[in-house]
Amino acid sequence: MNDQEIIEQIKRGDESAIDFLYKKNYRMMVKLILKNSGTEDEAKDIYQDALVVLWQKARNPEFVLSSKISTYLYSVCLNLWRKELERKSRHTSSEGMDYGESMPLDEKERISIVQKCISELGDACKQILIYYYYDKLSMAEIAEKMGFANADTAKTKKYKCKQELDKKIKTQYTPSDFLD
Amino acid sequence: MELQEKIDQYLLDQLNPAEKAKFEQLIAGDSLLKSEVALQQSVVVALGNTSAIQLKSRLQKIPVSMASTGNALRLKWIGAAAITTVAAGLIIFLLTGQEKTDGSSESATTQQISSTESKETAAAAAEQTIATATDNPTTAVVEQKATEKKHKSRTSAPAATELKAFDNSANFNDTETGNVSTPNADNSSAPANTLYTETNNKLSNLSVNVDTSNPKDKSYQFTGSKLTLFGDFNNKPYELLELNNKGQKNLFLSYNNEYYELIWGQMKKTPLKKVSHKETLDKLKVINP
Numbered sequence: 001m002n003d004q005e006i007i008e009q010i011k012r013g014d015e016s017a018i019d020f021l022y023k024k025n026y027r028m029m030v031k032l033i034l035k036n037s038g039t040e041d042e043a044k045d046i047y048q049d050a051l052v053v054l055w056q057k058a059r060n061p062e063f064v065l066s067s068k069i070s071t072y073l074y075s076v077c078l079n080l081w082r083k084e085l086e087r088k089s090r091h092t093s094s095e096g097m098d099y100g101e102s103m104p105l106d107e108k109e110r111i112s113i114v115q116k117c118i119s120e121l122g123d124a125c126k127q128i129l130i131y132y133y134y135d136k137l138s139m140a141e142i143a144e145k146m147g148f149a150n151a152d153t154a155k156t157k158k159y160k161c162k163q164e165l166d167k168k169i170k171t172q173y174t175p176s177d178f179l180d
Numbered sequence: 181m182e183l184q185e186k187i188d189q190y191l192l193d194q195l196n197p198a199e200k201a202k203f204e205q206l207i208a209g210d211s212l213l214k215s216e217v218a219l220q221q222s223v224v225v226a227l228g229n230t231s232a233i234q235l236k237s238r239l240q241k242i243p244v245s246m247a248s249t250g251n252a253l254r255l256k257w258i259g260a261a262a263i264t265t266v267a268a269g270l271i272i273f274l275l276t277g278q279e280k281t282d283g284s285s286e287s288a289t290t291q292q293i294s295s296t297e298s299k300e301t302a303a304a305a306a307e308q309t310i311a312t313a314t315d316n317p318t319t320a321v322v323e324q325k326a327t328e329k330k331h332k333s334r335t336s337a338p339a340a341t342e343l344k345a346f347d348n349s350a351n352f353n354d355t356e357t358g359n360v361s362t363p364n365a366d367n368s369s370a371p372a373n374t375l376y377t378e379t380n381n382k383l384s385n386l387s388v389n390v391d392t393s394n395p396k397d398k399s400y401q402f403t404g405s406k407l408t409l410f411g412d413f414n415n416k417p418y419e420l421l422e423l424n425n426k427g428q429k430n431l432f433l434s435y436n437n438e439y440y441e442l443i444w445g446q447m448k449k450t451p452l453k454k455v456s457h458k459e460t461l462d463k464l465k466v467i468n469p
Contacts, residue, residue: 001417002388009417018235019242020417026244048239052232110219114226126230134227136192162184165223 003069010058013135013145018051025070029077036081046084050076059135117168125161132158183213187220390414400433400442401449407442409433410449421468423460432464439464 001020009017026047033043050073057063065072118126128146131137139151139158148154189195190203207214388407395412402408409418418435420442431442432455439461440452455461 001419005414006417009414014415015235015238016416018239022239022242023244048236051239052235055235056228056232107222110222111226111229114219114222115229118223118226118230129223130227130231130234133188133192133224134231169219169223 003065006069007058007063007065010055011061011063013059013137018055021054021069021073022047022051025073028070029073032074032077033081037085038081042081042084046077046080047073049080053080114169117165117172120168121161121165124157125164128154128158128161129165183216187217190217191220191224386420388420398440398452399449400446400452402445402447411452419468421464423463423467434464434468 006017006021029047029050030040030043033046034040038046053076054069054073058065118129121129124146128142131142131145132139137145139154142158143149143151143154146154146157148157186203190200195203207217385405386407387405388409390413391408391410392412392414394410398411400407400409407420413435416436418433421432421434421439423430423432431444433440433442433452439455441455441460442452443450455464
């Protein structure tokens with residue numbers, strides 16, 4: 001299977017393509033981190049993050065791969081590891097201060113609240129909402145992936161899941177939590 | 181249109197520029213709507229985070245061999261030292277024997293004999309490693325490649341050269357052919373751990389074509405350096421593997437947790453046959469765990 005076929009599989013949402021890449025380039029990426037003062041666990045974590053980046057980028061219809069996948073993954077791993085080393089060094093030099101993240105604190109908190117509510121949803125609801133709001137799939141595509149009868153069923157399910165999520169967010173937390 | 185639906189369309193970038201501008205004007209003048217949009221934006225981001233967590237958790241479950249560099253290096257040193265000793269011993273033995281029978285015979289003949297001997301020794305060492313290293317398949321592959329390099333050089337390659345090659349393996353470049361995964365541009369996409377990726381031109385020159393017109397038809401056909409796979413091969417990843425079996429290189433296809441043997445140059449469209457021979461399967465699992 002060549003790089004283009006792998007990207008096409010990712011675009012179709014086939015996670016087995018990512019599994020294949022993970023195994024294929026594992027040793028090379030782990031060695032990169034090991035040779036730059038990382039541990040095996042850190043290397044694994046960084047490499048998995050790099051694959052998530054590729055997955056998310058490649059799902060975008062406008063994404064065009066301008067190099068080999070392994071080259072792309074290698075540079076993402078390198079950048080992520082550089083950032084991680086910078087983060088570590090900041091923690092050592094100025095204990096307790098975390099000014100590395102560009103996202104405002106209230107926004108981070110809001111996302112964290114919402115994420116907790118999402119984690120309380122059932123697996124099917126979580127997946128439908130991810131497909132719709134994050135992967136931007138159509139109702140027909142969601143119906144196919146989830147094994148629903150048709151797009152209308154998917155639409156109804158998505159509506160109910162979203163209602164459940166909104167209810168969780170709004171009953172568990174006060175509106176002031178979400179004020180900017 | 182319901183407000184929630186409008187917010188969804190805005191966040192999913194489904195509004196045309198005029199509608200988008202109008203909606204943004206509304207947001208600017210309504211603090212409640214503004215906070216609702218901000219909340220829904222957080223929902224999208226949080227769903228993205230959840231998706232990433234799910235993907236990472238999926239990857240976490242995949243069994244991968246850890247890059248035990250130190251261990252592999254140690255084993256390479258041992259392997260290199262052993263082969264150097266055996267090859268040196270053979271050369272001394274042959275030179276001594278030759279002196280006894282024909283003291284002034286051509287050194288070229290001696291060289292030829294010794295290289296043949298060391299070749300056999302290297303091949304035997306490689307097979308031995310494969311047979312005994314089932315608990316660490318990756319190391320086994322690395323080891324066999326190390327002995328193969330000596331086999332190819334036909335002399336006792338210095339261990340230091342091997343060590344240097346291994347150390348540089350993580351220094352990635354597009355032409356890298358170290359012991360780690362080689363980013364291949366070729367269509368055959370030989371797997372990272374294929375034993376002969378770097379030595380066999382046949383496999384690296386092979387281009388693969390997939391014909392999905394009949395998904396149920398699982399067969400193959402060679403046309404020159406082109407391999408056509410018939411069947412539903414675009415749905416899941418496949419790999420081509422080459423296995424050295426007692427000096428003979430056989431080609432295999434790994435697909436959907438099954439292995440199929442391919443006969444090089446088979447011009448006739450031939451149904452794929454699953455590999456059932458246990459010893460062959462074990463070897464394939466070593467190079468493609």
